[in-house]
Amino acid sequence: xxxxxxxxxxxxxxxxxxxxxxxxxxxxxxxxxxxxxxxxxxxxxxxxxxxxxxxxxxxxxxxxxxxxxxxxxxxxxxxxxxxxxxxxxxxxxxxxxxxxxxxxxxxxxxxxxxxxxx
Amino acid sequence: xxxxxxxxxxxxxxxxxxxxxxxxxxxxxxxxxxxxxxxxxxxxxxxxxxxxxxxxxxxxxxxxxxxxxxxxxxxxxxxxxxxxxxxxxxxxxxxxxxxxxxxxxxxxxxxx
Numbered sequence: 001x002x003x004x005x006x007x008x009x010x011x012x013x014x015x016x017x018x019x020x021x022x023x024x025x026x027x028x029x030x031x032x033x034x035x036x037x038x039x040x041x042x043x044x045x046x047x048x049x050x051x052x053x054x055x056x057x058x059x060x061x062x063x064x065x066x067x068x069x070x071x072x073x074x075x076x077x078x079x080x081x082x083x084x085x086x087x088x089x090x091x092x093x094x095x096x097x098x099x100x101x102x103x104x105x106x107x108x109x110x111x112x113x114x115x116x117x118x
Numbered sequence: 119x120x121x122x123x124x125x126x127x128x129x130x131x132x133x134x135x136x137x138x139x140x141x142x143x144x145x146x147x148x149x150x151x152x153x154x155x156x157x158x159x160x161x162x163x164x165x166x167x168x169x170x171x172x173x174x175x176x177x178x179x180x181x182x183x184x185x186x187x188x189x190x191x192x193x194x195x196x197x198x199x200x201x202x203x204x205x206x207x208x209x210x211x212x213x214x215x216x217x218x219x220x221x222x223x224x225x226x227x228x229x230x
Contacts, residue, residue, distance in 0.1 A: 037167075045159075045167060045210055047219040061218045062119075095166055101155050101214055105179060108166035 002026035002107045004096045009112030016086050020112050022079040022096030027107070030074035035099060036081050038092035039111075048094070049081065064090075086116045120144050120213050124222035130230040131201045139225045141194040141211035148191065148215070155214035158187055158196045161224075162207040171196065172214075201227070 008020040020036070036048040049070040050059040058070055069082040079096055093111040100106070121144040131137045147154045158171040169178050171187035174194060184199040198205060206229060211222040 044224045045161075045212070045221045047212075047221070050217075050219075059217050097167075099157075099169065099214075101153070101172070103172070103176065103179075106169040108168070111166060 002105070004098070004107055004109035006094065006096050006109040006112035009094065009114050011115045011117065012086055013118050014087060014116055016116070017082070017084045018086065018114060020081040020083070020094055020096075020114070022081075022109055024077045024079070024096075024098075027098075029077040032098050032100070032104075034072060034079045035097045036070060036079075037095045037097050037108075038090075039095070040089075040092045043092075046092075051079070083114070086114075088116050090114060091116045119218055120147070120216050120220050122211055122213055122220050122222035124209075124211060124225050127223060127225055129225055129227045131198075131227060132230050133203060134200050137198045137201050137227060139196045139209055139211075139227075141189075141196070141222050143192045143194075143213055145216070146191050147213050154190065156187070156189070156194050157212045157214055158185075159210045159212060159221075160205075160207055161210065162204075165207075167210065198227075203229070 003025045006022050012018050035050045038046050038048050051070045067085045071080045093113050095111045096109040098107045123142045125140045147156050154174050156174045159167040159169050161167045170181040170185050175187045186197050188195050208224040208226050210224050
């Protein structure tokens with residue numbers, strides 16, 4: 001069974017840092033683009049970052065550019081999101097996701113809640 | 119950025135009756151490879167999103183056949199042929215053609 005499990009969420013003060021991890025199982029992680037998508041409390045979905053299979057291509061939404069860094073370790077079947085200079089508006093559930101343009105089934109984690117507050 | 123506009127934002131439905139959600143994009147979603155990358159996602163209460171439709175009208179393997187997608191260019195529609203209780207939740211269109219990928223605001227489907 002394909003599975004994505006996020007960890008590392010929590011409460012952090014404005015200006016602080018947090019690192020999210022996502023561990024994949026049940027599929028060949030190294031062959032897929034992977035993404036982070038977030039959802040503020042009671043709000044809609046926002047695509048945050050994308051990374052290709054070997055990590056040579058990374059894309060970020062403007063609101064996190066320069067503050068967030070996506071990375072992966074294919075040997076550990078893991079995706080990461082390093083979040084620095086956190087702001088209150090970064091408060092959200094962060095989902096690790098595999099979404100293809102084609103017919104491959106999508107896969108989402110259960111989400112990790114990040115709360116930025118003093 | 120491509121703006122995705124859904125309507126209605128709230129959709130009260132009667133069980134067994136059809137339902138339809140519109141999604142309009144601020145620019146064409148036709149990719150340079152000729153495909154139109156428009157997805158529809160369902161998010162049930164308390165759950166992660168789940169894709170139902172990709173490339174406008176292709177249904178994901180786990181999606182019931184009462185869900186169908188149509189449209190082209192900038193105008194798209196998700197139809198549910200007969201709403202069931204398990205269809206309650208929020209539906210999002212999402213464009214996968216231009217970076218940054220963007221979602222519509224979401225349409226909340228609830229029982230009338």
